[in-house]
Amino acid sequence: MSRYLVDKFLYTVDRDPALVERYRADPVGTVTWWEAERANAILDAHTGEASTWLRFDEAERAALSTHDYVKLFELGAHPFLTLTLFIAMFERDHAEPLGFQREYAARLAHFDLPYPDIAT
Template sequence: MSKYYVNKFLFTVDRDPDYLKRYIEDPKSFVATWEQSIGPKLNDAERSTVHSLTDAERQALIDHDYVALFEMGAHFFLNLTMYIGIYDEPYLAKSGPLSFQREFAAKLQHWRDKDYPSVET
């Protein structure tokens, strides 16, 4: 797994309302766009050709599969905060405060007695 590149995706998208909106509306198209034109940017003048997403990473991002991302070693906080940005309001209206966070924790219960995957890059 390219933990760096997945974490860069989570960090970048979570902090840009336009990116987050585009990711919510059309994840497949946005992930492809991000990987081709946004992710490789190092700064305004330089681009990297070193990093790319694996097929599994790409699919997990397209599917909003935060459990798979966690299991692949995506940074826990970046993973959680981005999907809170996507799911918090709908869950709040349905089930009250911290509803999505509780679901996130419930879906990761099988990790309760295991060591968390390393987030080391």
């Protein structure tokens, strides 16, 4: 797994409100587009600078394409990046305060320490 690439996806999508909404509405299309157009762009680089080798593996693509944050956590995606993006996408669907955060915690409750390695 390329934790770097998954974390880069989570980071860049979370920082663009239009991409957050696009990812919420069309996760498969957004992941496909992002991988083709943005995955190899150098963060904070001048236009035109890019690498050529970064690709999601099938497990990463599937988890991102289905908003499966439990699988992303299992794969080693950074939990802070995952949580902040999914709060932006799904907190509005919960009536009670901290509703999504509680759901997130409940769905990850089966993990014991030590958590999956999040080093990049």
